[in-house]
Amino acid sequence: MNKVHVSASTKEYDVTVGAGLNYGECLKEIHSPCKLMIVSDDTVAGLYLDSATQSFTDAGFTVESYVFPHGEQSKNLSVAEKLMEKMVDKGITKTDLLVALGGGVVGDLTGFAASAFLRGMDFVQLPTTLLAAIDSSVGGKTAVDLMNGKNMVGAFHQPIGVFCDIDTFKTLPEETYAEGMAEAIKYGIIYDEPLFTRMERKDISDEDLVKRCVEIKAEVVAKDEFDKGPRHILNFGHTLGHAIETKSGYTIGHGQGVAVGMAAVCGAMLNSGDFKRVLSVLKSYKLPVNTTYDLHELAMLSKADKKRHGDVIRVVLPTKIGEVYLKDVTPDEWEKIITDGFHAMEEN
Ligand SMILES: NC(=O)c1ccc[n+]([C@@H]2O[C@H](COP(=O)([O-])OP(=O)(O)OC[C@H]3O[C@@H](n4cnc5c(N)ncnc54)[C@H](O)[C@@H]3O)[C@@H](O)[C@H]2O)c1
Ligand SMILES: [Zn+2]
Incomplete structure (x- = not known):
């Protein structure tokens, strides 16, 4: 397991990289138990939502989830709005956490919601594509697309931690890995x-x-x-x-x-x-x-x-x-x- 420290002026955090990471244990090291809203797309949720939920529950967190259809066409304001409405319904407060489980689409949309919900709350990235692991999950750029422009609405909002389990790459289609x-x-x-x-x-x-x-x-x-x-x-x-x-x-x-x-x-x-x-x-x-x-x-x-x-x-x-x-x-x-x-x- 490796840790890389990120020193942004607005937040300091670690990116943990390893095979078979225990997400719940990783999160417990940086945050006390609270309510989590795991955000994922349908493909990634089918593969990893149950095990991630179990791991966070075992570590003492209370878990809710929001799953949307995979693909860039979901990275929009309307999906972000539905997510935030569900957060209100489930009683998510400013001291709870959003958790992005997926590729860059999930990470960008979740980060954007975290930057805006209740004027800003903390979030964690669990990247499951190589691209998300090496690029979108680190650095704090979050965004959604408009019909006529990609990444047109967004904010700089750094995560409090990034936990990258490289074992998740095993299920990536060859083209997505490339x-x-x-x-x-x-x-x-x-x-x-x-x-x-x-x-x-x-x-x-x-x-x-x-x-x-x-x-x-x-x-x-x-x-x-x-x-x-x-x-x-x-x-x-x-x-x-x-x-x-x-x-x-x-x-x-x-x-x-x-x-x-x-x-x-x-x-x-x-x-x-x-x-x-x-x-x-x-x-x-x-x-x-x-x-x-x-x-x-x-x-x-x-x-x-x-x-x-x-x-x-x-x-x-x-x-x-x-x-x-x-x-x-x-x-x-x-x-x-x-x-x-x-x-x-x-x-x-
Ligand atoms: N914020 C940034 O700094 C930044 C940087 C680069 C790219 N991006 C954004 O990232 C997005 C692209 O990211 P991406 O390539 O990860 O796309 P993606 O999130 O759409 O993932 C690609 C596909 O792989 C599937 N998938 C994800 N993990 C999987 C796994 N472990 N096994 C099987 N299938 C899996 C997803 O369901 C999806 O269908 C774009 O929206 C781009 O704008 C943002
Ligand atoms: Zn790029």
């Missing part, structure tokens, strides 16, 4: 060449992978909790990735979009040797590296990205594996970068 790997590869390219090499060689356990990625995220978040500058490097691959996700009507997953986005900027910026390494590691996890969408249209969609400043888009560009920088570009310059990237792909 989407998490796209984010892990992102950490390697932006921050940590040795981590990238270990993924390339398939020489890293899930526990070590989660620990190292969470350490990187914790370092970046500690420097810039409210996403004013340095934290933008975590958006590597996401500018084009978000455009692809949007264009597909969210039929292309987040991690898949990010994989294509990383491949494009790496093609434009890296030397041929490094670019080949990036393509090869992405393909080894069966992640896509190309798109059939029109690049001009994608560049125009990027104008709507939340990382936009006026008429320029803030993009993250690599200098080598393990190092990136931020640059403000116009939509035309952005289109040229991604066009160059896909041309380089044809040559490699």
Whole structure:
């Protein structure tokens, strides 16, 4: 079992990573017994809600639960509202806890409800996807989607603890696991060449992978909790990735979009040797590296990205594996970068 400490200005907490974690015992270490509302989606609840409930009950907590249909389309205000109405019905108070059991959709929605219910209450993350473990459960960004924009309503609200049982990854579909790997590869390219090499060689356990990625995220978040500058490097691959996700009507997953986005900027910026390494590691996890969408249209969609400043888009560009920088570009310059990237792909 490993613990990574997160030092955000608004909260200090640990991310516990291990196989076969006892959630109830983990929570008892940081919070006295109270009422819990476990929030989950129907897929994850079918697999893990009973055992999680038992573990919390054994540790002295009183457990209620709220389950909604799985998928991004549930990450909206109406589901958040139903959750909060159930919290009122069940007598949940400000000193009780919300518990997010699931992937990034469950974590983002639960965190958002925790930030707003009674003007803010504490919550805990129990991530069950690789993506949630290494990315969404840590760092305090919470949100729900609007019909016409992803993550448009949200708040910064840190959890009081994150307990990641890597055994839950065993039931993940291969494609969902690979989407998490796209984010892990992102950490390697932006921050940590040795981590990238270990993924390339398939020489890293899930526990070590989660620990190292969470350490990187914790370092970046500690420097810039409210996403004013340095934290933008975590958006590597996401500018084009978000455009692809949007264009597909969210039929292309987040991690898949990010994989294509990383491949494009790496093609434009890296030397041929490094670019080949990036393509090869992405393909080894069966992640896509190309798109059939029109690049001009994608560049125009990027104008709507939340990382936009006026008429320029803030993009993250690599200098080598393990190092990136931020640059403000116009939509035309952005289109040229991604066009160059896909041309380089044809040559490699
Ligand atoms: N807050 C942040 O900082 C942040 C960062 C990255 C992504 N996100 C958000 O995270 C979401 C994507 O997260 P995700 O990829 O975890 O999606 P998800 O929560 O939809 O999970 C993917 C699918 O896997 C299923 N699942 C989850 N755990 C499982 C398990 N252990 N076994 C079997 N099936 C399981 C879910 O039911 C779902 O169908 C997006 O909404 C994205 O915006 C947020
Ligand atoms: Zn992401």
